[in-house]
Amino acid sequence: MHEMSLCESIITVLEAEAARQSFSRVKHIWVEVGAFSGAEPESMKFCFEAVSRGTLAEKAVFEIITAPGQACCFACGDTVILNERFDPCPRCGSHQLQVTGGEDLRIRELEVD
Amino acid sequence: MCATCGCGSGETRIVPLNIGTDMDFKPMSCGHAAHAPGLARSRIVQIEQDILSKNDALAARNRAAFAAAGHFVLNIVSSPGSGKTTLLERTIRDLSATFPIAVIEGDQETSNDAERIKAAGAQSIQINTGRGCHLDADMVAKAYDELRPSPASLLFIENVGNLVCPSSFDLGEQARIVLFSITEGEDKPLKYPDIFASADIVLVSKLDLQPYLQCDLELIEENIRRVNRKARIMHVSARSGEGLEQWYGWLGNSARQRVA
Numbered sequence: 001m002h003e004m005s006l007c008e009s010i011i012t013v014l015e016a017e018a019a020r021q022s023f024s025r026v027k028h029i030w031v032e033v034g035a036f037s038g039a040e041p042e043s044m045k046f047c048f049e050a051v052s053r054g055t056l057a058e059k060a061v062f063e064i065i066t067a068p069g070q071a072c073c074f075a076c077g078d079t080v081i082l083n084e085r086f087d088p089c090p091r092c093g094s095h096q097l098q099v100t101g102g103e104d105l106r107i108r109e110l111e112v113d
Numbered sequence: 114m115c116a117t118c119g120c121g122s123g124e125t126r127i128v129p130l131n132i133g134t135d136m137d138f139k140p141m142s143c144g145h146a147a148h149a150p151g152l153a154r155s156r157i158v159q160i161e162q163d164i165l166s167k168n169d170a171l172a173a174r175n176r177a178a179f180a181a182a183g184h185f186v187l188n189i190v191s192s193p194g195s196g197k198t199t200l201l202e203r204t205i206r207d208l209s210a211t212f213p214i215a216v217i218e219g220d221q222e223t224s225n226d227a228e229r230i231k232a233a234g235a236q237s238i239q240i241n242t243g244r245g246c247h248l249d250a251d252m253v254a255k256a257y258d259e260l261r262p263s264p265a266s267l268l269f270i271e272n273v274g275n276l277v278c279p280s281s282f283d284l285g286e287q288a289r290i291v292l293f294s295i296t297e298g299e300d301k302p303l304k305y306p307d308i309f310a311s312a313d314i315v316l317v318s319k320l321d322l323q324p325y326l327q328c329d330l331e332l333i334e335e336n337i338r339r340v341n342r343k344a345r346i347m348h349v350s351a352r353s354g355e356g357l358e359q360w361y362g363w364l365g366n367s368a369r370q371r372v373a
Binding site for chain 1: 154155156157158159160161162163164165166167168245246247249277278280281282302303306307310336338339340342
């Protein structure tokens with residue numbers, strides 16, 4: 001359940017941004033959750049609702065943008081999309097892969113008052 | 114129509130040209146509070162911030178503090194019960210004459226592990242995370258300040274036993290050790306790929322139980338390699354001492370290199 005502390009970190013970032021960019025309420029938040037970020041999108045939604053109560057983001061619409069897992073294959077040289085870290089290269093079947101994307105957890109955009 | 118929420122559809126409104134200077138913010142017939150006519154009060158802010166940015170910044174600060182103090186710091190993660198504390202007790206008994214060793218212990222409750230480490234002969238401090246499922250960089254910074262390890266210590270951070278959550282939280286360590294006991298099943302790296310992908314070293318442990326378990330050690334290695342091509346894999350038993358020379362050799366070399 002580290003999604004709870006991830007959501008607490010989101011609130012901390014929002015509070016700092018509210019002071020910096022002069023807004024008092026967050027109405028909508030778009031968060032990118034990479035397939036290999038270690039966070040579960042549904043759990044993030046559930047936790048955000050709980051930790052945002054009484055904060056500037058209470059009742060904000062929490063929207064998740066999922067980012068696929070991406071890797072570079074050393075065997076065939078292609079950049080490929082992976083569903084799981086341990087999947088083989090979908091083109092050549094090799095496991096000589098270096099993950100290059102899908103590990104991010106980022107707040108992308110906010111709609112604020 | 115109100116541009117803020119779309120209420121009052123069909124109403125004719127006069128939008129003043131000097132928006133923002135002299136407007137009449139009367140409550141609207143829709144019952145909403147005053148809206149700026151023809152002007153959306155909400156705005157979109159692009160922030161592109163990493164959710165873990167605060168933890169990552171604190172971890173970077175820890176890393177700099179460890180380097181400045183000449184401490185070589187390792188983050189040890191595993192399932193509960195895979196033998197982290199037992200391995201540390203043995204390591205302390207065998208190495209504390211060579212290196213000063215200190216341990217930051219993380220558990221939800223009790224200071225049992227910190228007591229065991231102290232009895233083995235190392236400085237220790239316990240973090241109880243309460244409902245928390247992992248250590249973060251802030252907890253480690255506070256414990257480190259309190260512990261004040263001796264100069265040139267080898268500092269182990271024993272994370273909360275959990276193969277999921279600790280993978281996302283950088284503590285400022287110089288290397289991450291994943292302990293994987295052979296009682297856990299050959300496919301553990303595939304079931305918990307994120308933590309294995311983040312390892313610098315995988316210690317395959319409880320090797321003394323191999324006669325009873327007959328694990329497929331090659332399959333274990335193959336499964337680790339499927340999620341992590343680079344990690345160094347070592348096989349150890351804290352009970353029989355098997356493989357510990359390699360572990361101690363790596364610790365000694367790395368500590369000397371990093372601290373020098």
